[in-house]
Every structure is written in C-alpha cells, then in structure tokens.
Amino acid sequence: MAYPLADLKLAPDTLERQLLATWKHERLFEKTQEAVRYGPPFVFYEGPPTANGRPGIHHVFARTIKDLVCRYHTMLGQAVTRIAGWDTHGLPVEIEVEKTLGISGKKQIEAYGVEKFNALCRENVFMYKTDWESLSERIGYWLDYAHPYITYTNEYIESVWWLLKRLHEKALLYRGHKVLPYCPRCGTALSSHELALGYEEVQTNSVYVTFPLAADPKRQLVIWTTTPWTLLANVAVAVHPDLEYGEYEVHGMRYIVATARAGDLHVAGAPLAEAPRVAGYHGRDLVGLKYVRPLEVVPLPQEGQRAIVVAGGFVSAEEGTGLVHMAPAFGADDYAVAQQYGLAFVNPVAPDGTFQDTRWTELNGLLVTAKETNRLIIDRLKHEGRWLETRPHTHAYPFCWRCDSALIYYARTSWFVRTTAVKARMLEVNAQVRWHPPEVGSGRFGEWLENNVDWALSRDRYWGTPLNVWQCERETEHREVLGSYAELAERWGRPLPTDFDAHKPGIDGYHWPCRECGGTMRRVPEVIDAWFDSGAMPYAQWHYPFEHQADFKGHFPADFICEGVDQTRGWFYSLLAIGVTAFDALVYKNVIVNEHVLDAQGQKMSKSRGNVVNPWQVIEEVGADAVRLFLLGQSQVGVRKRFDRQQIPKVAGGFLNTLRNTYEFFAWYVGDWTSASGAPPVAERPLTDRWVLARLDEVVAAVRAA
Numbered sequence: 001m002a003y004p005l006a007d008l009k010l011a012p013d014t015l016e017r018q019l020l021a022t023w024k025h026e027r028l029f030e031k032t033q034e035a036v037r038y039g040p041p042f043v044f045y046e047g048p049p050t051a052n053g054r055p056g057i058h059h060v061f062a063r064t065i066k067d068l069v070c071r072y073h074t075m076l077g078q079a080v081t082r083i084a085g086w087d088t089h090g091l092p093v094e095i096e097v098e099k100t101l102g103i104s105g106k107k108q109i110e111a112y113g114v115e116k117f118n119a120l121c122r123e124n125v126f127m128y129k130t131d132w133e134s135l136s137e138r139i140g141y142w143l144d145y146a147h148p149y150i151t152y153t154n155e156y157i158e159s160v161w162w163l164l165k166r167l168h169e170k171a172l173l174y175r176g177h178k179v180l181p182y183c184p185r186c187g188t189a190l191s192s193h194e195l196a197l198g199y200e201e202v203q204t205n206s207v208y209v210t211f212p213l214a215a216d217p218k219r220q221l222v223i224w225t226t227t228p229w230t231l232l233a234n235v236a237v238a239v240h241p242d243l244e245y246g247e248y249e250v251h252g253m254r255y256i257v258a259t260a261r262a263g264d265l266h267v268a269g270a271p272l273a274e275a276p277r278v279a280g281y282h283g284r285d286l287v288g289l290k291y292v293r294p295l296e297v298v299p300l301p302q303e304g305q306r307a308i309v310v311a312g313g314f315v316s317a318e319e320g321t322g323l324v325h326m327a328p329a330f331g332a333d334d335y336a337v338a339q340q341y342g343l344a345f346v347n348p349v350a351p352d353g354t355f356q357d358t359r360w361t362e363l364n365g366l367l368v369t370a371k372e373t374n375r376l377i378i379d380r381l382k383h384e385g386r387w388l389e390t391r392p393h394t395h396a397y398p399f400c401w402r403c404d405s406a407l408i409y410y411a412r413t414s415w416f417v418r419t420t421a422v423k424a425r426m427l428e429v430n431a432q433v434r435w436h437p438p439e440v441g442s443g444r445f446g447e448w449l450e451n452n453v454d455w456a457l458s459r460d461r462y463w464g465t466p467l468n469v470w471q472c473e474r475e476t477e478h479r480e481v482l483g484s485y486a487e488l489a490e491r492w493g494r495p496l497p498t499d500f501d502a503h504k505p506g507i508d509g510y511h512w513p514c515r516e517c518g519g520t521m522r523r524v525p526e527v528i529d530a531w532f533d534s535g536a537m538p539y540a541q542w543h544y545p546f547e548h549q550a551d552f553k554g555h556f557p558a559d560f561i562c563e564g565v566d567q568t569r570g571w572f573y574s575l576l577a578i579g580v581t582a583f584d585a586l587v588y589k590n591v592i593v594n595e596h597v598l599d600a601q602g603q604k605m606s607k608s609r610g611n612v613v614n615p616w617q618v619i620e621e622v623g624a625d626a627v628r629l630f631l632l633g634q635s636q637v638g639v640r641k642r643f644d645r646q647q648i649p650k651v652a653g654g655f656l657n658t659l660r661n662t663y664e665f666f667a668w669y670v671g672d673w674t675s676a677s678g679a680p681p682v683a684e685r686p687l688t689d690r691w692v693l694a695r696l697d698e699v700v701a702a703v704r705a706a
Helices: 012-026 028-035 057-075 091-101 106-112 114-124 129-138 154-169 228-233 332-341 371-383 419-431 438-450 485-492 530-535 549-554 565-569 571-583 615-622 624-633 645-669 687-705
Strands: 083-086 144-150 173-183 199-212 219-225 236-239 244-250 253-258 277-282 308-311 323-326 387-398 408-417 434-436 469-472 479-481 520-523 561-564 590-594
Touching (some): 012 129, 057 129, 057 561, 057 590, 057 624, 129 615, 154 571, 219 228, 323 332, 438 565, 561 565, 615 624, 624 645
Parallel strands (some): 083 144, 219 253, 434 590
Antiparallel strands (some): 469 520
C-alpha cells in the first residue's frame, strides 16, 4: 500500500521513535532547511539555556511553541533561522562547581585557584548538553546544534567587548557607588532584573525601637524596622515634612509617631492612640532634632552628620511609625538622603555578610541575615531599654535567584549601564513589539521599563566575560575600554599568543604603561552580568562586527522569540536594553510569553517539594505529541497551567484519535492513488469535497491573518 496502516498495537512512544528514526535517516531537517534556503527570511532567536542542569517539563512547553511557529513558517516556504545557543557563564555554573569540589564562597575558590576553578567551569557547562539535545529531538524541536553560538568562546566575548566599548563611547558605561542588591554567599551584587527573579514570602520579626531626643531623653522618636541588624549603622531618622505627627505620653515618657500610625503601635500593652496626646506638629518641625543612637557598638567616622532627624519625601504612614531609620550603607533611599544631607557613612558588614570590627565581640563574625543574629540584637535592645514591641511580619523578601541565600542591600562600587538615559526610547521601541498576550508587554514588561534603574553590570566573580576596562594603578581616572583583541595586542605591544583565552586569570596578565602618567594600566577585576552575554546574542552569534556582517544584517531584528514569563525581567529585557543603548533599534518584532507550568495541585514545581515532572517519563507513557497538544490545548499559553498526567488523554486524546481514525479511513480507501497522480479539477468533484476544500481555505486564511 502507498499509505500503510498504523500498527495499533504499538505504543505512541514506539511509533514516534520510529518516525524520528526515519526523519534522521532521511536528513529531513537538513532537507527542509535546504529547500527554503532562498525563501523569504523568518528570523527566530533561540534563548540560550545553561546546560549544566537538566531540562524540565516547562522547557518542553516553550520549545513546543517555538517549534509550532517555526514549522508553520517553514511550511509557508520561508527560510527560518534555527541556530541553537548555550549560555555558559555566570553563577549557575560556578555554584555547581563549588558543590562538586565541596567548597563554598570566594575565599575557598581563591584558595583552590581561579585558573583551576575556571577550567572546571568550562567543563561543567556542558554536563547535560546531551540531555538537552536528546529531549529537543525527542519532542520534534528542530534546531541547528551543529553550529551553535556559545557565550564562552573568544569570538563571542570579543563581540561583547565591542558592544561595551560602543556603550562607553556613548557615555552609557560608568563606574559608580550605589546601594545594590547583594548576595553575601556569592559575594557579588545583582542587577534589578536578577533581583526580580528571587522574591519569596517570608515571616520575620519586625521591631519597634525608641530613639530618645538628645535634649530631652523622655521624648522619644519611635521607629519600626524589619531588619534589626541595620540599626548598628544608623545615622539619621527620616520624617515626611508634610505628615502629621503626634506626641503621646505613657507613664511619664513621650512617644513621637505619625498620628495615622498611633493606633497600630502598642506601648505598655495598649494602643498608643489611647494615651493622652500632648503635642502635635508636622514632620518639618522635627527636622534638625538630635537623638541618641541605639546600640553604640560601631565607631562612626569624624566627618558627616549623625543622629539627626532629616526630611524624606519617600516616608509614608502606610506602615510602621512614619519615622524611618537611616543606614546609608544598606538602603537606596538611605544612601540618597546621606548624599543630600552629608550624613556620616559607616558599614560594619564584611563582603561575606558578617559583622566585623564592632565593639560587640559576640556579634563579630555572625551573618547579618541569620535569625540568631537578629535575636541577639533584639535582646540587647530590650536590655538597654530601647525596645517597645516585636511583631511577626510577613512580606516579600529577595533571595539570590541562583543560590537561594537571603540578599541584603549593600553599598558597593560597581559598573553600570546608564539605561535610565534611554528609558523613554525603550518604552517607544517596546510599543512597536507585538506581545502575546498583549498585557505582558503593556503591563508586566512595560511597567518594568517605566521603573527602570541603571543596569548594575559588573560581578565580583570569576567565570564570566571579563569587563574590558583597563585603568591606571597610579590614577584610577585614567581608563581605556578596549573593543577588540587587535586593540589589546596593540596596547600590549605584541601579538596575542595562539592559545589566548579571554577569561580570568589569564586576561589579567595583560598590562602596559599609562599613556597619560606612565603608571601601569591593569584590567579591573570584575566580570560582567551573564544576562548581558545572552542579550548580546543577535550580534555575538555572528562574531559581529569582525565577521559575517551581511549575515548579521540579514538576521536582525528577530521576527519571533518565545520564552517563559520570568524572562520579561531576564532575556527579553537584556535583548531590548542592549539593542536600544547600542543601536537605538528594535530587536524583536513578535514575542510569545508562556506562563509557568505548575503541578496538578497548582503548586510551583521544585526539588524540595518533590513535585518536579520528569519529561522523559511522561513522554514514554503517552508520547510527545500528546504532551505537546496538552500543553498547547489545555488553556491559553499566557495562563498558568496545571500539569496533571491524568488530564492528558482528555485534552489531547480526542484530537489524536480523530487524526488517527481519519488517516486510517484515508489509507483504506485511497487505493493506488498517489499525489503524483494528480487530483481532479475542483469543479468536477462532489459537493462534499468542495465544501471540505472551502472550509480548509477558510481555516488557512484565518490562521495566516492571525
């Protein structure tokens, strides 16, 4: 028979594997690529996964959508770009190597040796490369894995350097000192988009603390904080100048809080609002008052104001007391106020997140985010008569999206991309993108752009693209940003070795005399955010501008990209930010955003919960087609999906059975006819045939218009 009947005894998994083997034998993917090579281009960018972890069922979802769109455009005769990519730098790789070596933290990495550590990182990045390629093949997702872009290659890094120099020339790359989200375990700052990936609901002990006025200790400011450990670095209290404050007397002591918050605070077992109000004033009347700092265990520098009330427009009466304690080393608002008022700056916390050099010996060496540390601080506040109330507080708290450690806000010197300078332009470019669903582009992503802050680019780590800035040891303002290896060789004064590697620590051996003062130019120690690597793929995958200039221009911007909703603050953002800052250009035209895949009970999948779905097991049970159809057909792609194996036959089974029965009917009655025999003219066909063809034309027209 020209059209053989399917063996109904074979399991879907077996049938699909037989078909995949046929495709492979026939080189079907390569033949489709060759057949449409000169067709109209359809540019697809593959978001690069990190191959040091196994793919999950959520990856099957995104890859199903990608494959569906790319196959459709191939069937239209378009030349579809299907270049695979691998994201190979950053903390995900470093943390896995730390686990393998049984070490933790930067001190132990440096004791082991950065060169040996990075060599292991290079090996580790492809630990599960075969798993990714095999799963992609098994679900019928076609990508060119023979010619992928890899972010750790010298060619890729050189293109990234070129982009960074371009930003520097446009005054969009700068070094600054700011308070940033910081991971004490990893010993590095995080960008705002990385911060957004790691929030969790937690319950911590918040505390109400008194700050007696220096001129009259019986009059006391009351502050509320969810981070008692920051009290050691307190130098000011902020009030809103227009907010109404009241002074309430309890047992001879007077407590000053925002009037709107007096009912929430309890003193001596009763709401403060029930106590006699002996005075009232606006916040501006409190500005300039001096008070007695809590926990005088950290020496303050001689310069700068301290223990003073200042005005802050960010203060509100929505929670707390309407008075905010200021520790400039640990809060962005605090830092800004310190700059405005010339406050003293003190930071008793080491880069590993532990207290150092305090006069409280018991506290030195303790992690600031540890519950025991904060319990000790609260106990001392009670002992010194500065404590009013401890209250459990449930709130969203940021954790490191890679190692799960609690983050802190920490004043650091870092390198930034000045994305705020192009915020308006990013919003204009984003408005040109067709988002699916639309509310992601205008809502989640658009709002993210509206609240844009400069991109904290540098990382104090090891395995990453080295920041291509050299500065003078004698005069740090003497800097050079190199945009190519040719520039590096020219500055160094001789050709680069044949085994040149752009990574640390080798790259740090290249230095030369400063052109301005004769000092030594050395590379700054930082590497860059791995999200910049992945966002640079439209250019770096071609080694642009050093090679393949025509290929780049023919593949920019992308017609289509697709990833999970978490990438709105990850890859989607880094693509857009680099495209606008470096080229003032649209980077992608259409985006499909798939929501999270949850377990059958609607819970987020995680190893700790034991509810992670192994995609291989499900595919073996019901077949890849059923899984793909279930993920696509259960609900809209922008809606969270509960992955329930029991529901797969109900959602996908009906269509697959109809398709199989239709084919069986066709195979039984087609006889010896083949497509080569031709078909009778439409006008000569039965009415039912013509109706079916008309209905097909309607479907085709509707799909193409969508």
